[in-house]
Amino acid sequence: MQLTSFGAAQEVTGSAHLLEVNGKKILLDCGLFQGRRQESFDKNEANAKALKDADMIVLSHAHIDHSGNIPTLVKYGYKGPIYTTMATADLCGIMLLDSAHIQEKDWEYLQDHGMPMVSESPLYSTENAEEAQKLFVGMKYNEEEDIAQGVKLILRDAGHILGSALVELHITENGQTKVLGFTGDLGRKNMPIIQDPYQWKQLDYLIAESTYGGRLHDSYVDVEEKLIGIINEAIKNNGKIIIPAFAVERTQEIVYHLNLLQKNLKIPCLPIYVDSPLAINATEIFRRHPECFDDETNKKFLDEKEDPFGFGCLKYTRTTEESKALNDKKGPMIIISASGMCESGRILHHLKNNIENSKNIILVVSFMAKDTLGRAIAEKHRIVRIFGRPYIRRAKVHNINAFSAHADHQELVDYVQQIKGLQHIFLVHGEPQAARAIHYALDDIKAASRITISHPKKTYKL
């Protein structure tokens, strides 16, 4: 067998690793490159042309940097199956359509404003995303599926987002069977709602992410205490708390915590609004997949026939009118809205309307990439630009850094340490510095294993 990384090699977007075995091409993930417009378009299109003849795709989870280039492959003729969990298949149903919509809108925007075009048409269309939906084959965790001659697939829970999977392939070549693991994105223990990551005990080969190499997260334990403090501050000032949150997972986690806090009478019943159509659709999919929930969520909610994502003080606002009406409502209240990095969507209107009022609070609960409005807010800049206009930030900013859905440096190293029999470890999905930090740490404890930081497009024989 041989392995070639077409994306997420010494970088963190565009996850796509091609495994060639017994004459079949198995593509692990088919993610979108995200970054500078022209460069991203070119990379996404080149990958689609190079990978459209794959025999099948195995998808680790629904995040766009892992799934978002599937419609481009479909546009260029890909017709094979896409194996993934049932929850991921459902999430992709809404996320790929949303991504197509963004591609189309972005393209139209450039055209309408006479800006330099990066392409003759959008990267892909709504039709391409709809066509892709038909190719998904939903699997249960821990079930075996023969996907090619001599290749058996098992999806294990990655504990990263709803439906996320660690990909386990049992590969028989020339009468010899080897087990290869691909982490996709490895989650963390003790996250709310979803289960802890499945621990592999024995593998021959591992393709491991390394996003947080060299970095550690805050402990998750005191999240609720921090939320209580921030909510009490808003109540005292009659202010609004604006929370930019990713529509999938982070929004549901925040809602879950607020639900528990109100249920346990730790905070009063102040109005809470989830103002993001994508988040509302994603929440519906969470409700459809209780098989992905952990024991705690079952005990605290489902056993008592309660909805983790619905309670008296919480309202989901779907229409534009409902969203606009929030401007005129007086605090205290909480508004959770997307996008997570404040680059588009309804969150921009809430920031514009509330950022200049010192009574209000902006609560940052996600990683904010460089050069985004979210980053400027997280770093507490005094002047920020929204819709191209400068605003004076008078609202207070609080950061809670504990919410990350990725294993940090130590969690990842501890995880790999427990896997016996590893002959070769490939490090992917990390900036060079992060991948190197993991490489050094693993070198010390995995002396018997070969460790490679994967180069883009370089083919490794196994």
Ligand SMILES: [Zn+2]
């Ligand atoms: Zn992810």
